Amino acid sequence: xxxxxxxxxxxxxxxxxxxxxxxxxxxxxxxxxxxxxxxxxxxxxxxxxxxxxxxxxxxxxxxxxxxxxxxxxxxxxxxxxxxxxxxxxxxxxxxxxxxxxxxxxxxxxxxxxxxxxxxxxxxxxxxxxxxxxxxxxxxxxxxxxxxxxxxxxxxxxxxxxxxxxxxxxxxxxxxxxxxxxxxxxxxxxxxxxxxxxxxxxxxxxxxxxxxxxxxxxxxxxxxxxxxxxxxxxxxxxxxxxxxxxxxxxxxxxxxxxxxxxxxxxxxxxxxxxxxxxxxxxxxxxxxxxxxxxxxxxxxxxxxxxxxxxxxxxxxxxxxxxxxxxxxxxxxxxxxxxxxxxxxxxxxxxxxxxxxxxxxxxxxxxxxxxxxxxxxxxxxxxxxxxxxxxxxxxxxxxxxxxxxxxxxxxxxxxxxxxxxxxxxxxxxxxxxxxxxxxxxxxxxxxxxxxxxxxxxxxxxxxx
Amino acid sequence: xxxxxxxxxxxxxxxxxxxxxxxxxxxxxxxxxxxxxxxxxxxxxxxxxxxxxxxxxxxxxxxxxxxxxxxxxxxxxxxxxxxxxxxxxxxxxxxxxxxxxxxxxxxxxxxxxxxxxxxxxxxxxxxxxxxxxxxxxxxxxxxxxxxxxxxxxxxxxxxxxxxxxxxxxxxxxxxxxxxxxxxxxxxxxxxxxxxxxxxxxxxxxxxxxxxxxxxxxxxxxxxxxxxxxxxxxxxxxxxxxxxxxxxxxxxxxxxxxxxxxxxxxxxxxxxxxxxxxxxxxxxxxxxxxxxxxxxxxxxxxxxxxxxxxxxxxxxxxxxxxxxxxxxxxxxxxxxxxxxxxxxxxxxxxxxxxxxxxxxxxxxxxxxxxxxxxxxxxxxxxxxxxx
Numbered sequence: 001x002x003x004x005x006x007x008x009x010x011x012x013x014x015x016x017x018x019x020x021x022x023x024x025x026x027x028x029x030x031x032x033x034x035x036x037x038x039x040x041x042x043x044x045x046x047x048x049x050x051x052x053x054x055x056x057x058x059x060x061x062x063x064x065x066x067x068x069x070x071x072x073x074x075x076x077x078x079x080x081x082x083x084x085x086x087x088x089x090x091x092x093x094x095x096x097x098x099x100x101x102x103x104x105x106x107x108x109x110x111x112x113x114x115x116x117x118x119x120x121x122x123x124x125x126x127x128x129x130x131x132x133x134x135x136x137x138x139x140x141x142x143x144x145x146x147x148x149x150x151x152x153x154x155x156x157x158x159x160x161x162x163x164x165x166x167x168x169x170x171x172x173x174x175x176x177x178x179x180x181x182x183x184x185x186x187x188x189x190x191x192x193x194x195x196x197x198x199x200x201x202x203x204x205x206x207x208x209x210x211x212x213x214x215x216x217x218x219x220x221x222x223x224x225x226x227x228x229x230x231x232x233x234x235x236x237x238x239x240x241x242x243x244x245x246x247x248x249x250x251x252x253x254x255x256x257x258x259x260x261x262x263x264x265x266x267x268x269x270x271x272x273x274x275x276x277x278x279x280x281x282x283x284x285x286x287x288x289x290x291x292x293x294x295x296x297x298x299x300x301x302x303x304x305x306x307x308x309x310x311x312x313x314x315x316x317x318x319x320x321x322x323x324x325x326x327x328x329x330x331x332x333x334x335x336x337x338x339x340x341x342x343x344x345x346x347x348x349x350x351x352x353x354x355x356x357x358x359x360x361x362x363x364x365x366x367x368x369x370x371x372x373x374x375x376x377x378x379x380x381x382x383x384x385x386x387x388x389x390x391x392x393x394x395x396x397x398x399x400x401x402x403x404x405x406x407x408x409x410x411x412x413x414x415x416x417x418x419x420x421x422x423x424x425x426x427x428x429x430x431x432x433x434x435x436x437x438x439x440x441x442x443x444x445x446x447x448x449x450x451x452x453x454x455x456x457x458x459x460x461x462x
Numbered sequence: 463x464x465x466x467x468x469x470x471x472x473x474x475x476x477x478x479x480x481x482x483x484x485x486x487x488x489x490x491x492x493x494x495x496x497x498x499x500x501x502x503x504x505x506x507x508x509x510x511x512x513x514x515x516x517x518x519x520x521x522x523x524x525x526x527x528x529x530x531x532x533x534x535x536x537x538x539x540x541x542x543x544x545x546x547x548x549x550x551x552x553x554x555x556x557x558x559x560x561x562x563x564x565x566x567x568x569x570x571x572x573x574x575x576x577x578x579x580x581x582x583x584x585x586x587x588x589x590x591x592x593x594x595x596x597x598x599x600x601x602x603x604x605x606x607x608x609x610x611x612x613x614x615x616x617x618x619x620x621x622x623x624x625x626x627x628x629x630x631x632x633x634x635x636x637x638x639x640x641x642x643x644x645x646x647x648x649x650x651x652x653x654x655x656x657x658x659x660x661x662x663x664x665x666x667x668x669x670x671x672x673x674x675x676x677x678x679x680x681x682x683x684x685x686x687x688x689x690x691x692x693x694x695x696x697x698x699x700x701x702x703x704x705x706x707x708x709x710x711x712x713x714x715x716x717x718x719x720x721x722x723x724x725x726x727x728x729x730x731x732x733x734x735x736x737x738x739x740x741x742x743x744x745x746x747x748x749x750x751x752x753x754x755x756x757x758x759x760x761x762x763x764x765x766x767x768x769x770x771x772x773x774x775x776x777x778x779x780x781x782x783x784x785x786x787x788x789x790x791x792x793x794x795x796x797x798x799x800x801x802x803x804x805x806x807x808x809x810x811x812x813x814x815x816x817x818x819x820x821x822x823x824x825x826x827x828x829x830x831x832x833x834x835x836x837x838x839x840x841x842x843x844x845x846x847x848x
Contacts, residue, residue, distance in 0.1 A: 052844070071721075150586075
């Protein structure tokens with residue numbers, strides 16, 4: 001009892017000392033940085049923090065948002081159905097609705113405890129002799145673990161986590177979990193031995209229209225493919241096919257920046273995740289070898305009408321970004337300063353000023369704070385999927401935006417991060433960084449415990 | 463000793479509360495009575511439906527099928543009003559609430575029974591006896607949530623589909639299921655009639671079980687949700703007001719009406735097999751009015767419950783807002799009754815669209831006014847967010 005009281009006393013004194021001592025006044029931050037989405041910012045920090053339309057869009061778009069929201073949440077069903085607008089699911093799929101993976105417009109988690117999570121999908125391809133890639137012949141571009149009745153699903157994926165222990169220079173220990181994936185119960189033959197597998201988790205989908213509105217040159221100005229400034233950080237653009245015009249465009253969305261715009265991202269998800277055709281992607285998601293076994297009716301062509309595609313696209317473009325929380329307390333401010341000092345901000349580029357947006361004029365000229373450069377970076381061997389995607393190599397990933405990251409726990413009840421949700425929190429995500437971020441990570445490890453906590457507090461204030 | 467003192471202190475605090483707090487408590491208690499009675503009616507109507515379905519499946523006939531349909535339509539009237547008790551995580555749609563199992567749509571009809579297609583014929587639950595030998599209420603519940611995804615295969619709309627059948631017509635007209643779908647053998651119009659009977663009976667049993675689970679939570683004088691609800695009038699008032707606002711604007715005006723209106727989407731409507739969507743809308747609007755005014759007209763017996771409602775509470779804070787809400791809600795109910803049937807045809811005609819648009823804008827306004835009422839009562843909610 002006595003020793004307990006004593007240690008409590010010590011703790012209180014320590015806390016008091018900390019709050020009194022040290023550098024008190026960190027550089028004040030600008031008022032605008034409290035509103036990461038500019039005028040497209042919401043001050044709702046509840047479970048619905050990611051679900052609001054940007055307050056500045058037109059009344060007409062507000063109503064289209066309502067329809068987009070409905071189709072984002074609604075389940076698609078087997079064709080033919082009385083609800084003909086919503087039929088044509090599958091035959092192979094990962095999810096029945098967008099919100100199944102982006103629940104409350106938020107972030108998915110691996111969560112394999114309850115059976116395979118739809119929010120974590122697996123892209124597949126095989127290398128060609130010419131150095132390119134092709135879809136896996138039997139299973140296609142993406143593994144579908146679900147199917148409509150009468151059709152066999154592709155199979156299941158098992159995850160096993162291996163705990164890797166490590167220690168900070170100050171002696172504090174940590175543990176990271178490394179996933180191992182195996183495909184089981186394969187129903188369409190064997191997978192080719194040289195198959196390349198890329199796990200991808202569903203991210204929160206706020207502020208996407210604002211990222212679309214960032215001028216391409218502003219992104220390219222951040223690129224340094226040959227590392228001319230010798231900071232160890234390159235930053236390369238991905239160029240990917242724009243299916244509306246058949247041209248190559250700068251990739252902005254997806255874990256490897258493999259989609260040029262929100263509309264194509266949405267259409268690709270309808271096709272790949274739900275087996276639904278649209279005017280952008282007219283095919284079903286079955287491979288030729290699967291088509292021999294699958295003889296189902298379609299929901300008419302296109303299964304996702306242009307009206308629905310447009311509404312869901314608009315919905316995904318205009319979801320507002322939550323305002324910063326606790327941004328101005330001393331701990332967060334110190335964390336923010338450290339974030340810059342150890343060069344996290346070299347890739348997690350704090351801000352842009354948006355240029356014009358062809359569909360949403362209200363998004364022009366906003367100062368936004370997404371904390372991304374939308375470029376590809378070598379993230380090291382430990383995170384590599386070894387599956388090239390467009391110009392992205394097997395060890396490169398796009399810097400994901402950090403806005404909203406601290407509210408994922410409120411919205412989705414978890415704090416997992418990185419492309420496959422392996423990191424259980426911000427700290428682990430930082431510790432997984434390697435490659436171009438190796439230096440920053442090592443500097444993070446050398447910080448004092450309080451400094452580390454403050455840096456994490458800063459990230460969670462975004 | 464300390465505990466006793468604390469208890470006394472707490473009691474004093476409660477009894478010292480202002481007059482307004484007392485009326486909050488009265489409003490909450492009256493609300494709980496309405497919820498219980500409304501669910502009680504709903505349960506009884508579902509029991510009556512079950513009775514008709516039992517009679518019909520024992521001896522299928524045109525008349526028997528018609529009686530089932532009538533009972534289903536009646537059952538929807540009281541259920542529709544109970545939706546005023548949604549959107550705050552209460553017994554109906556809290557974490558373990560049965561709402562998704564009771565009232566979800568669109569139904570995955572081809573997952574349950576045959577639909578008009580050669581290719582998918584026989585690949586559904588009813589016609590796959592080898593894969594799914596036993597159809598029971600528990601089995602249906604498990605299929606509804608199979609593979610961490612919801613495949614809507616239970617609830618009111620599953621029963622509706624099994625009674626009316628698929629509605630693939632482009633013009634007016636509900637589903638045209640033949641009662642002989644329930645006759646085994648040569649006379650029958652579809653295979654697996656007995657399994658279809660079982661599915662219909664068991665999904666109705668599941669419906670009764672789910673409704674009963676909600677009903678018991680609202681029962682008076684029990685250790686249940688109601689007890690806790692009444693004990694915390696401040697929080698409960700927030701739930702009541704935000705529930706009404708969300709049903710008005712986000713759900714009814716948005717999800718259920720504007721979406722179909724916007725895309726002129728046939729059958730993208732609540733009760734598409736029976737063409738009963740217009741009545742679903744009226745029932746929701748009536749449910750909102752019930753709660754706002756603190757009164758409920760029983761369906762089964764000819765009696766009315768009446769007590770202090772939100773209107774009375776709000777009037778103390780802002781009389782003109784209370785009046786405006788009262789009138790807007792009344793107008794919403796009146797205008798919703800002018801929407802002609804069937805809804806899926808009305809969204810295509812100019813006259814129908816005008817009436818639907820008028821009703822949608824009233825429901826949206828009503829949601830915004832309820833948000834304004836919340837501000838007056840000292841809290842905030844977003845009526846758009848369901």
